[in-house]
Amino acid sequence: MHTQDFPQLESIERIEQGFEALGYICSTKIATAVFLAFQLRKPVLVEGPPGVGKTELAKTCAELLSVPLIRLQCYEGLDEAKALYEWKYGKQLLYTQVLKEKLGDLLHGARGLAESVERLHQFGDIFFSEDFLEPRPLLKAMQQERGAILLIDEVDKSDYEFESLLLEILSDYQISIPEIGTVKARVSPMVFLTSNNSRDISDALKRRCLHLYIPFPTVELEERIVLSRVPDIDATLRHQLVAFVHSLRELDLKKAPAISETLDWARSLLLLHAGDLEEDLVRSTLNVLLKFEDDVQNAESGLGELLRAARSTP
């Protein structure tokens, strides 16, 4: 992708503004990462706890540039047939069956095997041409005319072999298909990889990427996020609920509430017409924030204290 085609990405400030207009409030660091990824044509490896907006970042980028978002969800056992390309085996078989009759006409009058083979050679590898190629996400991303955002989601769930497969694609934006040759990207796509850190990504892959770690946001940033996503909520309530979520993250929880949970909770409170963080109300909606029974009990035991602290924050 070239700078002149996408003025939206020409400076860090413009990226921040563009994202904000689309409702994605980000820190300068995230904008810097997007800027560098674009300028240096490097993929970004995004890490961070679940729910901080890793996938959202790629989606917003695609929206900002109005290019297609091509997503590849990784899982154990993902292989090249599902990620890169596959031969349309069925179509190939069907065509051979249909063309069987034509074969007679074609070879009519040929003397001996050698001549028959000679004639067949004139047709080249018709069954292994692009017409019989089924592009999967990675190849599809290379074929886009205007470039694309390629999101390789949860790359830590895939196997090690798959990682090595990605190396060629991520450093040179090309794919080698043995029967056809090397397919180079028309316009190199912008690549985001996300990882939840369920295992270590190999150094070779990390080395090719910019490494962006998105932590939980600061209080100010999270308030701005809530403001942009749930604009109808009352300002004091917004302030209190963000403070409360932040104090929850301090607790020893199995899964700390992320931004997506904060937003869900803000929407629930809005639906329930809450004007203030009352203890009963919080108690009954706590399951929106916390997804484990242990965590809910843990939070409930000190709820009064937490709420008092959240209400009194300046």
Place this chain on the structure above:
Amino acid sequence: MQSAITGFIQLLRSHELRVSPAETLDAMAVATTLGYGDRARLRDGLALSLAKSAREEAILLRCFDQYFDKTLAGQADPAPEADPAAAPESPAPPQEEDATLLQEAAGEFPELGEALATPLLQQLLDNDRTELSLAMGQAAAASGLGNIRMFTQKGQYTRRMLDALGEDALRRAIIALEQADSPLLELLKGYSDNLREQVRDSVEREYLLQAEGHNRQFLDDILSRTRLNQLEQRYMDEVRELVRKMARKLAARHSRKPKVQKRGQLDMGRTLRRGIATDGVMFNTYWRKVRRDKPQILALCDVSGSVAAYAKFLLLFLYSLQDVLPRVRSFAFSSHLGEISELFREHPVEKAIELANWRYGGATDYGSSLEDFAELALNDINSSTTVIILGDARNNGGDPRLEIMQSVYQRARRVLWLNPESRRAWGSGDSEMLRYQSACHFAAECNNLQQLERIIDQLLRLNH
């Protein structure tokens, strides 16, 4: 400015961040794209391109603050400090006064005249911090301050810095004034002390910057070669950190398994059978799956007085490797044996080791311990099991029960015996090591972290 980036990368390497030449180029490209104007932006950019985990990022940011505090100082705007505004012109007049006083006396003392002619004293008199810090930077480069490693070198480098700054003229002037008992002596001494202090500070800063990483490497080196039972208590934290570091290294090396043929062989029967539906055309292919080998490790640790210190490190090592070795079961024994795996699930590693020591410590009896082991785990040992035994094989003259060891040997994929005693002592006195060794695939001497690391490295290599 490029040299600043390479210098920064050198510093990162000494703090155990692996930065390859290709990454250095990346960092340069990042710095060129972002420019050097905005410090916070450059900081973010370098963190994005050089750090590979949240831990490395924290180290990098700390190094950045230390390093570029120094390097960017000379580059910054002509008015880098805020305090000239806070204390406006008031100190300036007395300094001008000083200058005129000294100028007048220069006729009397030729040495003073010489000193006044040097840019150094002029900078001091003008209180020109920008010029001075630039001069200090040059002097640091000239005296090779970047090579400072030991705190004993501080004095030496301070001296060299002062010489490089051209302080000798100032010194001669002071001596001349002293001999003449001049009233200006105190005045000039004040400037000289001020200079020395600044030089000493910059040497100190450089020492902290450079030596911290190197000294740690040096200490790590020593610690990994010391016999484990002789490690001093006060180094325990460092050793634990070292073990984790080694474990991380091993985990990184072995987490990339060689490619397993996932599809295996064509399952002809199934492919033909399923082909019936499509009139005998083999539309879909079916493949035999390769069964993935899940290694299991059973670790038996002698926790009696003589070996306990070693057991602690073996266990620490094994449990720091959880990511690569998913199925470790551990047993502790001395007079009898018990499984301690659940202790490690419930408590952090250090605490669990203490509990195991406390529960099973005592006089060693290998015979009855092996009996207990056979009862607990013999049926679980199969061709994917590796058994590691850590002990000195000193049985206090009891029955060694070699036949149990032999049945373990026959069932297990591999039996390793790690003995903290040196090979020469094996078999001497009440040691049954030579006999037990006959029922092991591999027996090794293991009494420092380096050996331990090497053995576990081999172990991991054998596992896949």
